[in-house]
Amino acid sequence: MSSPATEPILREAPQTAYAAVKPSYLSDLKPYPVMKDSGVPWLGKVPEHWEVRRIKSLFRELDQRRGDGRGVLLSLTRTRGIIPQSEATNHLASAEDLSKYKVCKPGDLVMNRMQAWSGMFAASTYQGVISPDYSVFAAIDEVHVKYFEHLFKTPILVDQFAQRSKGVGSGFNRLYTPDFGTVPVAVPPRREQAAIVHFLDHSDRRIRRYIGAKQKLIALLEEQKQAIIHRAVTRGLDPNVRLKPSGVEWLGEVPEHWEVWQVGHFASVGNGSTPSRGNAAYWSGGTYPWLNSSSVNARIIKAVNQFVTDKALRECHLPRVAAGSVLVAITGQGRTRGTSALLAIEATINQHIAFLTPREPKQTASAEYLQTFLVAAYPELRHMSDDSGSTKGALTCEDLRHFRVLLPPLDEQDRIVRWVRDATFEGHSALQVAEREIALLREYRSRLIADVVTGKLNVREAAARLPDIDDEALDTDKAGGLAEGEDVDNRDDAGSVAVLDE
Known part of the structure; x- marks a missing residue:
């Protein structure tokens, strides 16, 4: 079954949208059979075999500077994650600027400190350099970084990051590493993290293809x-x-x-x-x-x-x-x-x-x-x-x-x-219907991800039945124009760039 939170949202969408992103494996999802008190009031109950750990025991901050001003300049975007900045904007930093930029490697987790309260995190698949105002983290334990990217974007974690951010005015608050590290999270075993990511990749791919078509x-x-x-x-x-x-x-x-x-x-x-x-x-x-x-x-x-x-x-x-x-x-x-x-x-x-x-x-x-x-x-x-x-x-x-x-x-x-x-x-009128469908599907996706990575839904059996997604298939989606596009705009109320490097 779908979670009580996600089911009503998707039911608001036309049935064509519902069928497109709600395959049979989603109907089979059930809660975990045994839950335990996490000991953290805002976390509530979590699956019995999950651990509750502070983020600082999972990730350590890196601060390696390029120095020679060479390297691919990367950007953290809201919908596409870490990408070369040349794909995000035509405004590129000079080599002198790049000498101060931080090294970013595949598998690193990147946080926009000024936008952590809005879920600006991404796992990098690129080698390059990124804004010195961002925080770059490496996993301490053998964890699946993509799982934590999903987790750190959920409303329950974003709320904690907002509470711990410091500065003058909500639009200029920063989440500093010591405060980030104190946040407790529920952590499934490494194999289960991989299964969750596999499941969410499949679900996200279906939703993105449908949104791209719309x-x-x-x-x-x-x-x-x-x-x-x-x-x-x-x-x-x-x-x-x-x-x-x-x-x-x-x-x-x-x-x-x-x-x-x-x-x-x-x-x-x-x-x-x-x-x-x-x-x-x-x-x-x-x-x-x-x-x-x-x-x-x-x-x-x-x-x-x-x-x-x-x-x-x-x-x-x-x-x-x-x-x-x-x-x-x-x-x-x-x-x-x-x-x-x-x-x-x-x-x-x-x-x-x-x-x-x-x-x-x-x-x-x-x-x-x-x-x-x-x-x-x-x-x-x-x-x-x-x-x-x-x-x-x-x-x-x-x-x-x-x-x-x-x-x-x-x-x-x-x-x-x-x-x-x-x-x-x-x-x-047709345009408004299509835009409404997209909005509902995006909300459904966010709620589904949140339910899965916080232990509300057990996807282990469903993930085991899913085929692997290779990079070639994902590239075909993008080449065919079926990948979901970037958000309409990228500036916050105060005018700071919200999805690109400052």
Whole structure:
């Protein structure tokens, strides 16, 4: 049977998703027959034959520096583990920087000290060097390091790491090795660790393949939506309209009666900031909505989950952004940069978002039309932010002020917005279903892993019946586009890089 925690989550997903990742061997899982009190209140009961040991008895920290500035620069990513940094970003450190980097070998465990509270651990399969701000550990005993990577990402351990992290503000806390080492964990025998990893590799592979396929579907739906919107905001709805050169390369010919405007000529443009997390007076008891860059992934922003105080508004020079503005994400390594959303409430924003507020009373553009146009302009905004192949990777408020948009008369803007909404409704609904499936499957995977590595489910018999997974099969998955993609964005609220080297 599946665990009580995981079963309801997966049942929420459509049955096609359920069948894809819930093979028969998952139905046979049962709890361990005999459990014992771990002696640690937050650990609770564990299988009788498991040991409870402190992490410092399992791993020791290494601090070997490269010195000569040579070696493959590695990054710790949230979804792909340890990979060459050239695969994660086009911003590479200099040889002088690398001389201070730590040596990382296959089998080492790497911890991002600033993100341990969010489960940033990975077992390395590469030889290279990694950020000096990371901690590198080697196993003391004969343990399966991949098992501990899974274990250290579970909510129960992450909570302990968060409690032991030190610093100013939650976004800048570090977990230091002595504090990390004092955490007690339940440890199965080495052979059972290997069986657990084998089982989870199989389950994870099925889930990743299904998520990868769904992500390909989402990409196709987004491409279809993009084409519909681009046509509507560059040619209008009348197929017989007379055209003229726009003077903007990516727009081409446009309706003769439409005008090309720079955004700054009809809208106010600016961005915000992140009040210090270490100053409780900026956050505690706050009532004014504050948004980070992930909020633009919603097409319309109607609610928030973070609030700042009036003191923060005054002292941190936060803008009061009016409802009816358009927000644009201006930084980020994922797909978020260049994404726009309509703000339906008054709020303030962080430094990774820009607001575009059409001016009154002589309104030239409606916010709904402007946001629709920016959806069509997403590829051009990305191109601008990449700065023709450099490492810029960001938009500026000045870029947006000078960005040129097409403006039909206001009544025609409204007709285009309504038409686009109707024309993309079916595809948008399908996209939302696919995204919901992915979210549920990711949550199911996290809960399944947590149940297995903390001794809630016995997978020894199931693992013994599974075939080996070879590297060639995994490579085939990736080559076929069925491997799960990287997360959408990689910046935390405070703007620090969360999945790449600092």
